[in-house]
Amino acid sequence: MTDGRPTAGTYRTVELPAVPGLGGLYARGAAASGRLAVTRRFGASDDVVGALPEVAYVVRDVRTDAARLTAYQHLLGEAATDALPAGFVHVLAFPVATALMTRSDFPLPLLGMVHLANTVTQHRAIRLGEPLDVRAWAQDLRPHRAGTQVDLVTEVSAADEVVWRGTSTYLAKGTSATGTASTSTDDEREAFVAPVPTGQWRLPADTGRRYAAVSGDRNPIHLSALSAKALGFPRAIAHGMYTASRALADVGAARGEAFVWTADFSKPVLLPSTPNVRIGHDADGFAYTVWRPGAQAPHLTGTVTPA
Amino acid sequence: MAASRSTAKSTETSAATSAIPPTSPRALVLGGNRIPFARAGGKYAHASNQDMLTAALDGLVARYGLQGERIGEVAAGAVLKHSRDFNLTREVVLGSALSPETPAYDLQQACATGLETVVSLSNKIRLGQIESAVAGGVDTTSDAPIAVSEGLRRALLDLSRAKTVGQKLAAAAKIRPKDLAPATPRTSEPRTGLSMGEHQALTTAQWGITREAQDEVAFASHQRLAAAWDAGFFDDLVTPYRGQSVDGNLRADTSLEKLAKLKPTFGLTLDTPPTMTAGNSTPLTDGASTVLLGNDAWADEHGLTPLxxxxxxxxxxxxxxxxxxxxLMAPAFAVPRLLARNGLTLADFDYVEIHEAFAATVLTTLAAWESEEFGKERLGLAGAFGTVDRNRLNVHGSSLAAGHPFAATGGRIVATISKELHARKAAEGRPVRALVSVCAAGGLGLTAILEAA
Structure with a gap:
């Protein structure tokens, strides 16, 4: 992941008192996005992007709420055990990374950023009640055919041992990164051939609101057709991590406690929707695909393989 | 206790050489009774599970003279069951002519419920725990339970726990208009969201089963069930109820031409042409069935002929x-294990009863057994498992014609084929065997061997 670029090891650590609330972050992000847009419009460099802040945010002693865990597990179709689903750990920890994106020196606008891909490596199951430390930073600012992409890395440790690490790749459209060679490799996608489905998801119009309630992610693009339209989507779209986490839940206990879980988000799921899914033994462990029948590209694909 | 334990031990040893251990009691099918199966919304539209199972059980009691009798145990179940029916079978016993001292329990294994009641009660008889039993099952899709939505349910539970007016108002305020829509039971698999028909359509396509082959299975089912009714075969197996005297779904006059005209209903979004129609799939049905079981001594005492x-x-x-x-492919794996344990092959069976959830379910099961690849790679055999002689398959028709009130199907099959086994042995004087196979939701399957007594 580091590719010889400056990494978290050299970053300055800033300790936050608690995991910030996403609502406030989106408000700050909206203001910052406006400021960035203004800078780009009037600045000399037009829409060229600056460097990432060399800062890691840390929150210590993060605790889990049993009621929130249960609500999450029920919504996602996870067994309501005392082991935290890997997607729940993301929900718990990612606001720390979001806080980083609202810094005044973060070079990309938070609002309108597109979640392109996500990789989680879970080294062991995290149990309810374990005090957790969260560390988040941004790395690998690089060009994408449609703008600039960046990795937000979130590390979760228990007793000073990293037990969970997530890398979320985001795209800021219409910007271009400075100082990095154009090494984008994801221009050409292979033609999509729909696999044999193993199931179907019924995603009602309130899917985004229901996930927002358990995740705290109330990004307006997920909440209602009206709020999504204001941001350029014809209808509300499902949270990418909701769909990836449902796929992880569908893999079920066979994933084991230590695994790598990937997701590539190709096309947003416009709500309501009844996409086909295939969750099968198609990789070292499991591979999954979610698609709308007849579509030319899947909504998302990914794998869940032993770590 | 010590003595009976050592008996059980010696039984296990001798089981290796004989399918029917001579030292432990035999579990015998002594008879059966069901009500005619009715199409959903038909003559049983307002009858409850309890009503229908009571009707079937009282018919059994009357047929075998069991009024006031204390039966060892009654087990039955329903797939679609209202929470108020938490003790359905016991309530049915209390409302029947059996002794109120007859114990009962509910059992549920999706569409295998009826057969599992036969199996588990038989095991109790073989262990000497009980001497007699009634197995059964019932289902209604007309009188299906309707639940409130999850949102309303949670709000109502919170409301019932609230103590102060403020807490009550807060709980009530959580109810949204959409929460008021009722939640009807769905037949889709909880983990895949696909209906049973959509699942079977995938399997049908995987095995390349044709529309024609499916329609032929459906046609044969109707022809054979109609012939059995015409011959009076069901006269001592069925008690009319609510004006229904034959199975309501039976279409004696159907033809391959009529079946061929029906529009496909499942697998419409697959790459392959859809082949499954309302004609070669079982319809939603209401009905109930019972089976009388006992050991030799109990049968003797009651003057009953073991079937x-x-x-x-x-x-x-x-x-x-x-x-x-x-x-619906679990029986394709269970039957080879069952037969291996008993030292039997498909050729050793005079009758094979494969529940027709869909015509294609029967055909994909047969195709798997006939496949060299499936036999080698999935069953671990040297080659294909074997072939079923179609003349021995579902000889008096099956669920496509009779209908399929989920939990009642096992009892229908066991009672029907037991009577047939007995008649065949009486005519030919040799051992006669039947294989019974029922697929079920959740990827389950239950299979059993019956032998003429």
Missing amino acids: AVVVDAEAGAVDFVHGVDGL
């Missing part, structure tokens, strides 16, 4: 969630 011995049973399950096998 068949419940020899052995094997349950199976498949990982349909991750597409490893089709939802």
